[in-house]
Amino acid sequence: MTKHEFEVAMTCEGCSGAVTRVLNKIGEVNFEIDLPKKLVWIESDKDVEVLMETLKKCGKEVKYNGTK
Template identity: 45%
Template sequence: MKYQFNVAMACDGCKNAIDRVLTRLGVEDKSISVEKQEVIVTTDKPYELVEQTIKKTGKEVRSGKVLE
């Protein structure tokens, strides 16, 4: 499945924090853009689990959707 999230990120530190938690979750295929405030992941993990994992960084997930 491919998911897209709109996440409030201010800097590369925010990006790196999200990258770390997603990697720990086992998500290797990901694109994180501070400029677009966007996180796109391709994984077999459930949507809700990925969303909660991103939220654990303290970042606001403004919206999200399943792309595929």
């Protein structure tokens, strides 16, 4: 599985909770959230576009930083 890094405009625990909820819905992903750095690492075989669109559902600005 590939590990992708995304920058998500999270400011609080509520924001990271929203990210957790949308990612849990797509299944077959492992993820880590670093709230202070506003980073989300997602390990998945899904297409980057799918992951990006899923993250955008939490209502925050999302930027793809590449694979790690």
